[in-house]
Amino acid sequence: xxxxxxxxxxxxxxxxxxxxxxxxxxxxxxxxxxxxxxxxxxxxxxxxxxxxxxxxxxxxxxxxxxxxxxxxxxxxxxxxxxxxxxxxxxxxxxxxxxxxxxxxxxxxxxxxxxxxxx
Numbered sequence: 001x002x003x004x005x006x007x008x009x010x011x012x013x014x015x016x017x018x019x020x021x022x023x024x025x026x027x028x029x030x031x032x033x034x035x036x037x038x039x040x041x042x043x044x045x046x047x048x049x050x051x052x053x054x055x056x057x058x059x060x061x062x063x064x065x066x067x068x069x070x071x072x073x074x075x076x077x078x079x080x081x082x083x084x085x086x087x088x089x090x091x092x093x094x095x096x097x098x099x100x101x102x103x104x105x106x107x108x109x110x111x112x113x114x115x116x117x118x
Contacts, residue, residue, distance in 0.1 A: 017068040018061055022054035023083065023097045024074040031076035038072075041100075045089025046075035073097040 022028055029042075030049035038050045049055075054072050061067040075087055075094045087094040 017066050019069040020054070020058060020061070020067070020071070021069075021100050022052075022072045022074050023100075025078040026076035028052060028054065028074035029072075029076050029078075041072040042075050042094050043089055043092025045091035046087075046094050048072060048074060048076075071100045073100040 026032075026047070029046055030052035031047040033049040034051055036050065037044055037047045038055075039048075042048055052072070052074065054070075054074065058067060058070045073094070075082065075089065075097070077089065078087055078094070078097065082094070082096065083098050084096050086096055
């Protein structure tokens with residue numbers, strides 16, 4: 001599965017903020033990178049690292065006062081099918097990753113970048 005970053009462009013208004021939805025597999029989730037997993041956005045079975053690169057980018061945007069909405073839908077073991085279908089993990093079910101993108105996020109000005117696991 002490709003690890004994808006989806007960042008919506010600046011929100012309407014004075015402050016330039018970004019809405020960020022991270023999609024991907026264990027590469028994005030950083031499965032096994034550090035001890036413990038974060039369950040803020042996905043079940044424990046996704047093994048999302050507390051320090052994966054989406055959270056590092058969000059930390060930067062937060063420090064710059066540019067963070068709007070953040071959601072990390074990445075999950076260890078995900079495949080492209082899990083973009084639109086739920087993923088069973090050893091501990092819980094991760095909703096389809098694309099379901100995390102909501103109407104509130106203005107994708108008309110979005111930029112996306114993909115990295116592929118080699």
